[in-house]
Amino acid sequence: MKIETNAAGHLTIGGCDALTLAQQFGTPAYVYDVGQIRAQFRSFAKVFEAHGAKYAVSYASKAFATVAMYQVAAQENAHVDVVSGGELYTAQAAQFPMAHVSFHGNNKSKAELAQALEAHVGTIIVDNFHELDLLEGLLKLQEGRVQNILLRVTPGISAHTHAYDQTGQTDSKFGFDVDSGQAKAAATRALANPQLHLLGIHAHIGSQIFEVKGFVAAAQRLLAILTDWHDSLAFTPTVLNLGGGFGIAYTNADDPLPAEAFVAAILDTIAAADLPFDTPAIWIEPGRSIVGPAGYQLYTVGSRKDVPGLAPFVAVDGGMGDNIRPALYQADYEAVAAADPHAASTETVRLVGKYCESGDILIDQAKLPHLEAGAVVAVLATGAYGYSMASNYNRNPRPAVVFAENGQAKLVVRRESYADLTRNDLSYL
Template structure:
């Protein structure tokens, strides 16, 4: 497994993260366990801010896409590092507000915002809404007017760019559930309508072309298309002041992944905006919204090995005490991961095994065909790069409790999400009176 951030192998031959021995972490907090490298998270945020600041001809802002990993503690880190925050639901918004995150640095995404969500967000004083469709535009106007407020907006645009990534996570192509279509003229019509609306203030454009992107071409093509729309808007008398080019910056999950340096991507974005927006009286402020690129490599999941099953001449299965309930991505996206035995990290790899989850699904496989030392029951398996979308997508399938999440930093380990108990799993269940057992009193 490639060691990211503060990860290293210590003198005991154990994996160490943030100055904490992961074998001891497993004993103390139990498994499965999400371990987040706080120092690496902060370093990744700072790398985006630094890369943007180096583009001195531009005003840049960096927002953390919180759907990747959203907790109270994470929102505190984002605030301390000075980033904006992108939320996509009332739950993510409430989490940010409960953490004390400044509402004016929050903007609200989503293709189906409810009236209640919009009302809560406006009442809280968030900075912007990223409007996804005409129905939302009308609803936003109604709610803003009813509250006597003005909602600042960006229009999400589908620019017709298909990034070279998994089809499930392409979001910028023409046939998409997200955003106003560019080719048909929907996007320009939305801009025209919004300029006429009382209670809505049109300020810019947004696009997001996909996830796990390893080249700059898709970004530059999308910016070129957005520039043509911006030029059309400016000619009509409503220039944009903000261009949000989204996120999707790729990370290294396995040796096959070759992500670009942050500086290279930001420079390509800046150069393209400078070239494509020469028509503009004023260059727009550029926003980027990394999520996975901030937390993905900073997360490691610890498991305890349980049963081992050998199918002669075919495969050896090693089962762990988690699976698709804490990491849905292999089943959903055919995502690939690397791993090592955290308690025997220096030992020679002697066999090829496949890591199975404990869910009652044949598709619950975390890793196919990985070389490890001879695996024993009770070993601690560490799977790398699980910081993004693993906790976010975790479920109670098979009524399994969700894992705890800890932050590690400079030898300290702190719980940021408590482990669910079996009592938590059934806490919201109710039995109707007609199904309750009738207690027969003894004679």
């Protein structure tokens, strides 16, 4: 895993000293290396351009959604996908170009769809017949309005990943089922409505995937579906969206392919297909692979508990409230001492949080040098689903978010205060 240091031997993030960041912004804190985010966007674009493909890299913003992140995505000429009215509102606040926004979700409300139409969202990715009913009803109120859509389908492809991260199999809450005929029925209905402009189809087979074969199988399956629709429905697709889910390295034991290698395999599969229509634009939706490796969480060590014969407990000033993934998914991470990230480990400890749960363990077997109270620890590759899944459990304020780039650090989300915690509370007296 990529670790950079300065002349003092301290961990650096985006050219900034991690100890200085901890002192300046406090801990716990989320810190992002913005240059690394930009580099990944550009790596994806480079693969598409080398293949001469029409494309869109649509950042899956559920991984990490803030005004600043949408602004960086816009600077990199990316698209974004949103999954809620809140994410859409944040993109609007960032003045992200709405034509490059896709709206996902398996239970979009009527209000959210109305918000999307009012914002002139570029593409709505329709997930089910209920949503199709709602969208058609709203469009009837806007004579002459035409909305671009994709149909999300479940192609029957299962990813080799955590059960909670699998989304492409038939037994999934997402999308129109292909084998039962739901997807084709939805396409028939959409094509019959002049207010719906069907661009193509979308599928997402899962998250944190290390093998290309699932994506190759999905591409082949989706092309077969589109060929059938072309022949039987006279439909010519202009977009094929293969979702995201490209795996990243959370620990040195992880050995994923470079994220762009998944894209190359997808493009090679499509290029080899004998299609009765021109190759559509290929869209992908990377989230974790864009921001995950670029993110760090800085903590300060507090208490320590030593019991003979057991691994010590070393507690930090955050935990499951700012990173729920270890408790939710049994996710693994690695940590380093910010003062000397290359220091030899001298003990294996349980790096735990401050929350009132026995399961509040960030790293069950963290190999670290001996750390005294007050030491700053950096947990690596935490850029995806840390801040976005953070909570106020135990009435703890959510941490600050800092962007670091070219040796400059900027606060992009203020740390919550205790006053923020009661801002929406109302007295019963």
